Amino acid sequence: MEVVVDKYNDFREFYDWALSVSDKRVENWFLMQGYTPTLVITAFYVLLVTVIGPKFMANREPYKLKWPIVIYNFVCIAINFHIFSELLYNSTMVGYNYSCQTVDYSDNPYEVRIAKALWWFYFSKCVEMLDTVFFVLRKKNNQISFLHVYHHATMFPIWWMGVKWVAGGQSFFGAMVNSFIHVIMYTYYGIAALGPQYQKYLWWKRYLTIIQLIQFFAGMVYGVQGIIVDCAYPKWMLWTSLVYGVTIIALFMNFYIQAYIKKPKTKAEDKKNGHVANGVSNGQMETKKKK
Numbered sequence: 447m448e449v450v451v452d453k454y455n456d457f458r459e460f461y462d463w464a465l466s467v468s469d470k471r472v473e474n475w476f477l478m479q480g481y482t483p484t485l486v487i488t489a490f491y492v493l494l495v496t497v498i499g500p501k502f503m504a505n506r507e508p509y510k511l512k513w514p515i516v517i518y519n520f521v522c523i524a525i526n527f528h529i530f531s532e533l534l535y536n537s538t539m540v541g542y543n544y545s546c547q548t549v550d551y552s553d554n555p556y557e558v559r560i561a562k563a564l565w566w567f568y569f570s571k572c573v574e575m576l577d578t579v580f581f582v583l584r585k586k587n588n589q590i591s592f593l594h595v596y597h598h599a600t601m602f603p604i605w606w607m608g609v610k611w612v613a614g615g616q617s618f619f620g621a622m623v624n625s626f627i628h629v630i631m632y633t634y635y636g637i638a639a640l641g642p643q644y645q646k647y648l649w650w651k652r653y654l655t656i657i658q659l660i661q662f663f664a665g666m667v668y669g670v671q672g673i674i675v676d677c678a679y680p681k682w683m684l685w686t687s688l689v690y691g692v693t694i695i696a697l698f699m700n701f702y703i704q705a706y707i708k709k710p711k712t713k714a715e716d717k718k719n720g721h722v723a724n725g726v727s728n729g730q731m732e733t734k735k736k737k
Contacts, residue, residue, distance in 0.1 A: 468610045469551055471558060475565055477606070484606045491575045492599050495590060499582035508585035512639065515580055519636035523629055525570050530625040532563035533618050542618060546677035549615035561613035567621040568605035570628075574598065593697040604690060608683065616672055616679045620665045620687065627661050630654065652706055659698055666691045 465480070472478045536556040537547075550557045575598050581589050608617050634654055637644050669688045672679060 464611075469549075469561070469613050471551065471553070471561055472565065472609055472613055475609075477569070478565070478610060481603075481606060484603050487572060488599055488603050491578070491602075492595065495578040495582055495595060499579070500587055503582060503585050506585075509583045511580060511583060512641070515639045516636060518576060518580070519632045519639055522570070522574065522632040523636065525566065525573065526625040526628040526632065529563050529567050529570065530622055530629060532559055532566075533622040533625070536560045536563070537618050537622070544619065546672060546675050546679070547615045547618070548678045549612050549617075549680075551614075557614055560618055561609070564605075564613045564617055564621055565609050567625060568602070568609045570625075571598070571602040571605055575602070591701075593701055596697065597694065600690065604686070607686075612680055612683050616668075616677065616684070619668050623661050623664060627657060630657065655698070655702055655705070659695070659702065662691055662695045662698065666695070 461481075477483050536559045540550075540554070540556045540560075578590055578594065578598060581587070605621075608621075631654060634648065634651070638648055666688065669684050669691065672684050673681065673688075677684075
C-alpha cells in the first residue's frame with residue numbers, strides 16, 4: 447500500500463509541475479483547468495455507448511431522429527469550417543512554416559486566434575461523440591465498431607494535452623487538415639441523413655474513406671519530417687502523434703480492406719441492406735432498411 451501511495455505522490459508531483467509549465471493563455475478556458483473533466487467525459491462516453499445505452503434501449507423501439515441528425519451534421523460542418531478557416535487564415539498571416547513551426551506563446555492576436563481554433567478543435571471531438579449516441583438511440587449497435595469508439599475516445603483527451611501545452615506551432619497542420627476533411631465528411635453524412643431520395647448524390651462513399659487515409663499518411667509524414675529536421679517543437683508531442691497515427695492508420699486500413707477489397711458489396715447486397723441514412727465518422731457507415 448505504501449508503494450502505491452508513493453507512486454501516486456510522484457505522479458501528482460509530476461502532474462502539478464506539468465501544469466505549472468503549460469500555456470498560460472489557455473489555463474482559464476473552458477475545461478482547460480485540469481485533466482479530470484476531460485477524462486471523466488471520455489470514461490462516461492465509453493460506458494454510455496458500450497454498456498448503459500445498449501441496456502437502456504434493449505426493450506425499447508429505436509428512435510428515428512432524422513432531423514436531429516440532419517441538424518447535428520450541419521452544426522459539425524459549421525464548427526469544422528470555422529476551425530479550418532481560422533487556422534488557415536491566421537497561420538498565413540503570421541507566416542507559418544509548413545516544415546517546422548515553433549509554438550509562439552505570446553499574446554499576438556493571430557497566435558491567440560490559432561490557440562482558440564485549436565481549443566475548438568479539441569472541443570469538437572467532444573461534440574462528435576454524439577455520432578455514437580445516435581447509433582445507440584437508433585439501435586444500430588452493430589455499427590459501434592472498435593475503430594469507431596477508439597477514435598472518439600482518444601482524440602478528445604489527446605487534444606486536451608495539445609491545447610494545454612502546444613496550442614500553436616506544428617499542432618496547426620493536423621487540426622487544419624482534419625477539420626477540412628470533416629467538413630467534407632459531415633457534408634456527406636448530412637446529405638445521407640436526408641433520406642433515400644438523395645442516394646444518387648452519394649456515389650463517393652469509398653473516396654471519403656480514401657481521403658481520410660490520405661490525411662493520416664500526410665500527418666505521419668509531417669510528424670516524421672519534424673523529427674528529422676529537429677524542429678524546436680516539443681518532441682513528446684511529435685512522438686505521441688506518430689504512435690497514435692500508426693494505430694489509426696492500421697485500423698482504417700483494416701476497415702478499408704474489409705469493406706472494399708475483401709468483401710466488396712454487390713448491387714444486390716446494397717439493395718438488400720438498404721440505403722445509407724447517416725454516416726458516422728472514422729470509417730463506419732450506417733445503413734437504413736427500406737420501409
